[in-house]
Amino acid sequence: MSVGFDYTHSSCSVCCALRLRCLVCLSEDKAAQSLLNKLIRNNLVNTTNQVEVLQKDPNSPLYSVKSFEELRLKPQLLQGVYAMGFNRPSKIQETALPMMLAEPPQNLIAQSQSGTGKTAAFVLAMLSHVDPNNKYPQCLCVSPTYELALQTGKVIEQMGKYYPEVKLVYAIRGNKLERGSKLQEQIVIGTPGTMLDWCNKFRFIDPKKIRVFVLDEADVMIATQGHQDQSIRIQRMLPKNCQMLLFSATFEESVWNFAQRIVPEPNIIKLKREEETLDTIKQYFVLCNSREEKFQALCNIYGAITIAQAMIFCHTRKTAGWLAGELSREGHQVALLSGEMQVEQRAAVIDRFRDGKEKVLVTTNVCARGIDVEQVSVVINFDLPVDKDGNPDNETYLHRIGRTGRFGKRGLAINMVDSKMSMNILNRIQEHFSKFKQLHSPSYTHTHTHTHTHTPRIGCLNCCNLCFLPPTDKKIERLDTDDLDEIEKIAN
Numbered sequence: 001m002s003v004g005f006d007y008t009h010s011s012c013s014v015c016c017a018l019r020l021r022c023l024v025c026l027s028e029d030k031a032a033q034s035l036l037n038k039l040i041r042n043n044l045v046n047t048t049n050q051v052e053v054l055q056k057d058p059n060s061p062l063y064s065v066k067s068f069e070e071l072r073l074k075p076q077l078l079q080g081v082y083a084m085g086f087n088r089p090s091k092i093q094e095t096a097l098p099m100m101l102a103e104p105p106q107n108l109i110a111q112s113q114s115g116t117g118k119t120a121a122f123v124l125a126m127l128s129h130v131d132p133n134n135k136y137p138q139c140l141c142v143s144p145t146y147e148l149a150l151q152t153g154k155v156i157e158q159m160g161k162y163y164p165e166v167k168l169v170y171a172i173r174g175n176k177l178e179r180g181s182k183l184q185e186q187i188v189i190g191t192p193g194t195m196l197d198w199c200n201k202f203r204f205i206d207p208k209k210i211r212v213f214v215l216d217e218a219d220v221m222i223a224t225q226g227h228q229d230q231s232i233r234i235q236r237m238l239p240k241n242c243q244m245l246l247f248s249a250t251f252e253e254s255v256w257n258f259a260q261r262i263v264p265e266p267n268i269i270k271l272k273r274e275e276e277t278l279d280t281i282k283q284y285f286v287l288c289n290s291r292e293e294k295f296q297a298l299c300n301i302y303g304a305i306t307i308a309q310a311m312i313f314c315h316t317r318k319t320a321g322w323l324a325g326e327l328s329r330e331g332h333q334v335a336l337l338s339g340e341m342q343v344e345q346r347a348a349v350i351d352r353f354r355d356g357k358e359k360v361l362v363t364t365n366v367c368a369r370g371i372d373v374e375q376v377s378v379v380i381n382f383d384l385p386v387d388k389d390g391n392p393d394n395e396t397y398l399h400r401i402g403r404t405g406r407f408g409k410r411g412l413a414i415n416m417v418d419s420k421m422s423m424n425i426l427n428r429i430q431e432h433f434s435k436f437k438q439l440h441s442p443s444y445t446h447t448h449t450h451t452h453t454h455t456p457r458i459g460c461l462n463c464c465n466l467c468f469l470p471p472t473d474k475k476i477e478r479l480d481t482d483d484l485d486e487i488e489k490i491a492n
């Protein structure tokens with residue numbers, strides 16, 4: 001078994017540390033992460049940011065709606081929307097829905113973070129566009145994995161509850177049809193490989209009759225080898241007037257290039273991400289010599305201040321398991337999120353933690369990235385975040401501790417330092433975030449080797465990940481965990 005970038009295996013349960021180096025696992029992670037978010041989310045992510053719109057024809061009027069009634073939906077669909085508990089369109093839906101429902105159909109590329117209502121939007125568009133009297137496929141929706149396709153299928157079923165004439169079929173591995181058969185269902189949802197076979201090899205679908213083509217989770221899609229080409233091959237079989245819709249949670253250059261190949265003459269909608277900031281977070285570090293000392297420091301902190309809920313990040317599954325065991329022995333109610341768990345099991349653990357059934361969540365980064373648990377007031381980096389080469393992983397640091405300071409609330413982040421090397425990493429993280437202020441001064445133009453030159457803008461979605469990172473002058477201060485008075489002070 002070789003370990004490196006070309007290392008491939010079909011199951012992520014083999015390892016934890018290896019996952020950082022394995023391309024297969026990286027793409028599985030992205031899909032699993034996305035599924036996890038869908039399973040644990042039961043409402044919209046709050047966002048106050050504005051929608052940016054780039055129209056194919058800048059002279060055509062831009063409509064946006066504040067209610068579902070304004071969209072003149074079929075009554076059965078409006079009933080479905082309200083039955084799902086949607087009172088009004090989400091921020092992205094306000095602009096995307098009128099575009100998607102317009103006549104003649106308009107192409108759309110839309111980007112906004114997960115949980116902002118993209119799936120519900122394109123499901124509504126598909127259901128609106130099909131003619132139930134025609135018993136053949138009219139909408140194709142491509143998802144990166146079987147599980148994600150099933151999730152979207154569920155939304156179609158819920159929203160189309162009062163419109164039973166419209167039928168849905170899954171083009172997924174294992175769903176075998178008789179040779180020579182023709183599909184009667186109006187909507188086909190599936191993964192790119194099977195969808196392509198059904199159009200091309202088996203001809204269950206006549207691609208020339210497709211009116212709406214949806215490509216969901218483009219960022220996850222391109223992380224999986226082969227999916228990009230298969231999606232493009234499907235797209236090429238569709239008629240010129242077919243409406244092309246593409247959705248993505250992020251918009252790095254690779255996604256953008258792919259999007260442009262799938263969607264000709266697009267309208268573009270972007271919803272700026274809620275900016276994460278370190279300014280409202282107090283950051284400390286604790287000096288220790290061993291894993292046991294780190295644990296002791298943790299106990300001292302728990303002994304001195306009241307912590308409603310905390311997340312503790314470890315580098316490996318092994319450390320996370322060990323720490324969870326030690327904390328339980330000390331009488332803490334601990335939840336452990338671990339890489340070998342099925343996505344559904346992980347979702348259940350997060351749900352329990354969110355409901356306050358456990359007060360401490362011990363996890364590795366791979367499991368917890370992108371998960372929002374608002375009420376967490378303390379984040380502990382039991383191990384500092386590093387990338388596959390052992391360099392500081394600044395972005396992960398921001399994501400981890402950013403969760404404690406959401407929506408202007410003050411949070412606390414404590415970093416455990418157990419060697420010269422980890423002190424060096426922490427110093428570099430601190431330096432990175434203070435340098436940022438200079439990098440983003442308005443007149444400064446910076447170049448990233450992997451992207452293009454542009455005038456940097458904080459929150460800019462089209463350029464590079466760096467621009468997501470806000471500046472801060474915040475120092476990471478030393479905390480002596482043997483001094484109870486000192487610990488008590490940090491909580492005030």
Ligand SMILES: Nc1ncnc2c1ncn2[C@@H]1O[C@H](COP(=O)(O)OP(=O)(O)OP(=O)(O)O)[C@@H](O)[C@H]1O
Binds near residue numbers: 089
């Ligand atoms: N207009 C709305 N009003 C209330 N809730 C909504 C509305 N639109 C969507 N939701 C709900 O918000 C949650 C997120 O929506 P949706 O899944 O469509 O977002 P998304 O951007 O596609 O995110 P993801 O890619 O993670 O699924 C879902 O629980 C969905 O039922």
